[in-house]
Amino acid sequence: MKKAYVHGYDQRENIRLQDQASTLVELLHSDTFYPAGSKVLEAGCGVGAQTVTLAKNSPGALITSIDISEASVHEARNKTAAAGLTNVQFQQADIFNLSYKPESFDHIFVCFVLEHLPQPVEALQTLKKYLKDGGTITVIEGDHGSAYFYPASEKANKAIQCLVELQQKAGGNAMIGRELYPLLQQAGFNSVRVSPRMVYVDSSKPELVDGFTKKTFTAMIEGVRESAINAGIIEQYVFDQGIKDLYRTAEADGVFCYTFFKAIGIK
Amino acid sequence: MKKAYVHGYDQRENIRLQDQASTLVELLHSDTFYPAGSKVLEAGCGVGAQTVTLAKNSPGALITSIDISEASVHEARNKTAAAGLTNVQFQQADIFNLSYKPESFDHIFVCFVLEHLPQPVEALQTLKKYLKDGGTITVIEGDHGSAYFYPASEKANKAIQCLVELQQKAGGNAMIGRELYPLLQQAGFNSVRVSPRMVYVDSSKPELVDGFTKKTFTAMIEGVRESAINAGIIEQYVFDQGIKDLYRTAEADGVFCYTFFKAIGIK
Numbered sequence: 001m002k003k004a005y006v007h008g009y010d011q012r013e014n015i016r017l018q019d020q021a022s023t024l025v026e027l028l029h030s031d032t033f034y035p036a037g038s039k040v041l042e043a044g045c046g047v048g049a050q051t052v053t054l055a056k057n058s059p060g061a062l063i064t065s066i067d068i069s070e071a072s073v074h075e076a077r078n079k080t081a082a083a084g085l086t087n088v089q090f091q092q093a094d095i096f097n098l099s100y101k102p103e104s105f106d107h108i109f110v111c112f113v114l115e116h117l118p119q120p121v122e123a124l125q126t127l128k129k130y131l132k133d134g135g136t137i138t139v140i141e142g143d144h145g146s147a148y149f150y151p152a153s154e155k156a157n158k159a160i161q162c163l164v165e166l167q168q169k170a171g172g173n174a175m176i177g178r179e180l181y182p183l184l185q186q187a188g189f190n191s192v193r194v195s196p197r198m199v200y201v202d203s204s205k206p207e208l209v210d211g212f213t214k215k216t217f218t219a220m221i222e223g224v225r226e227s228a229i230n231a232g233i234i235e236q237y238v239f240d241q242g243i244k245d246l247y248r249t250a251e252a253d254g255v256f257c258y259t260f261f262k263a264i265g266i267k
Numbered sequence: 268m269k270k271a272y273v274h275g276y277d278q279r280e281n282i283r284l285q286d287q288a289s290t291l292v293e294l295l296h297s298d299t300f301y302p303a304g305s306k307v308l309e310a311g312c313g314v315g316a317q318t319v320t321l322a323k324n325s326p327g328a329l330i331t332s333i334d335i336s337e338a339s340v341h342e343a344r345n346k347t348a349a350a351g352l353t354n355v356q357f358q359q360a361d362i363f364n365l366s367y368k369p370e371s372f373d374h375i376f377v378c379f380v381l382e383h384l385p386q387p388v389e390a391l392q393t394l395k396k397y398l399k400d401g402g403t404i405t406v407i408e409g410d411h412g413s414a415y416f417y418p419a420s421e422k423a424n425k426a427i428q429c430l431v432e433l434q435q436k437a438g439g440n441a442m443i444g445r446e447l448y449p450l451l452q453q454a455g456f457n458s459v460r461v462s463p464r465m466v467y468v469d470s471s472k473p474e475l476v477d478g479f480t481k482k483t484f485t486a487m488i489e490g491v492r493e494s495a496i497n498a499g500i501i502e503q504y505v506f507d508q509g510i511k512d513l514y515r516t517a518e519a520d521g522v523f524c525y526t527f528f529k530a531i532g533i534k
Contacts, residue, residue, distance in 0.1 A: 143415075145415050145419065146415060146524070148410075148412050148413060148445060149445065150445045150446050150449065152412065152442065175419065178415060178416065178417045178522050178524060179417050179522065181469040181470075181471070181520075181522055182417065182469075182520035182521075182522070185520065186520075192471065193471065194467065194469060194471075194522075195467075196465050196467045196524065198463050198465050198526065200461065200462075200463045202448040202449075202461060203448075204448070204459065204460065204461075253448075253449035253452065253453075254449075255445050255446065255448055255449070255461075257413070257445060257463065257526070259465065259524070
């Protein structure tokens with residue numbers, strides 16, 4: 001997997017993740033809270049963008065947050081400490097090679113992780129081993145094929161498609177959101193429920209125009225400019241016009257739509 | 268405008284509209300109700316698919332439902348009579364040539380109409396004349412560019428695009444849903460709020476798999492098969508495979524997503 005497509009490895013990506021987390025927290029996380037005393041595994045915490053929200057929403061839960069990157073774990077640890085949170089412990093670990101005993105956790109939380117994995121079903125099956133019977137798994141993913149906007153733009157679609165193709169080449173899937181239902185079913189979870197979380201942005205919502213359309217989504221697409229042009233996926237002028245067209249959707253008469261998917265399954 | 272793209276002119280389309288209305292009623296209409304005694308204009312009632320719900324939800328309101336087609340008005344009248352509703356009066360009339368006095372209505376309701384009009388802003392401006400100051404307009408439209416699904420299929424996308432192109436040739440806009448915010452603003456309405464209504468379908472919701480994915484959306488696309496092939500927009504085998512791929516999304520591991528947009532503005 002290419003480094004550039006694993007969250008949290010460069011500063012620009014970090015800022016984007018922070019912008020995303022602070023503007024989308026309520027939409028994505030407000031209905032996730034775990035009982036006091038429950039043991040929760042956050043698999044793939046990255047730089048802790050979601051960890052702070054997770055720990056705040058469930059102050060009595062004991063959260064174990066892991067990531068494959070030692071640097072990300074370090075940053076996540078600092079972030080939760082700065083927020084005064086004491087209910088999270090961190091560990092550098094690989095989802096496919098964990099040292100916990102089976103059924104160590106009451107609940108598992110996985111956010112913006114499966115999109116990077118070549119074998120998402122196997123990852124879910126592996127995590128399931130560490131979950132107690134009756135425990136829940138919560139999975140949140142975006143879907144870049146869910147982005148549409150006004151004014152519509154073929155060049156903007158092509159710029160977005162660059163990220164989809166690069167992520168695919170890196171073994172990931174940028175359109176995984178729509179697949180959460182079959183993925184959790186294939187991994188053997190029961191009572192799977194998927195809840196789409198659509199971000200609808202028009203100029204009556206200036207905080208989302210700035211925080212989501214510009215600083216989260218368009219910035220993310222802009223972030224693959226050099227990789228996409230160097231890989232020969234797109235011509236420079238097409239990409240650049242596509243980005244301009246995405247910013248155009250942030251003007252007074254523009255509209256931007258994107259959907260995240262949140263799935264819950266029971267072991 | 269081609270007859271085939273104005274709802275309510277053939278029987279197959281009627282059945283589709285009924286299926287749509289009965290499975291989507293709650294999603295689209297449950298938050299629309301008008302006070303007793305208020306005068307409501309339903310502009311473009313078609314065969315009355317929405318009229319019955321509108322009249323039931325607001326039993327004390329006095330609803331005037333109009334459509335440009337006398338045949339549709341006749342069918343709508345029969346439908347509300349069969350439902351035992353007495354608070355609706357019907358009239359054959361053209362939105363652009365109404366005989367009401369200005370400011371005759373407290374509220375206006377427009378559902379699945381603007382998508383067929385070459386001049387949607389002008390239609391909204393015209394309707395606004397008949398609305399009292401402080402009255403609301405409610406507009407509901409779909410957006411065929413909002414459809415995506417698992418498994419993804421390029422041929423299914425092309426089949427959907429046929430309907431978009433045919434509707435465009437007929438002077439309409441099948442992707443108008445995302446534009447409701449700027450359209451209502453341009454027509455001079457105030458405090459415009461748009462609420463997307465996403466239909467998310469997986470096999471845990473069998474009634475939507477049957478009622479929406481198959482009988483509403485895919486049936487609608489299937490309905491333009493001959494027009495699309497005759498117009499040379501698509502090759503027959505591509506269209507037919509696209510339709511198969513849409514039905515494929517209705518299987519146990521399939522997912523289908525579509526979004527309607529509901530806008531409210533104040534005069």
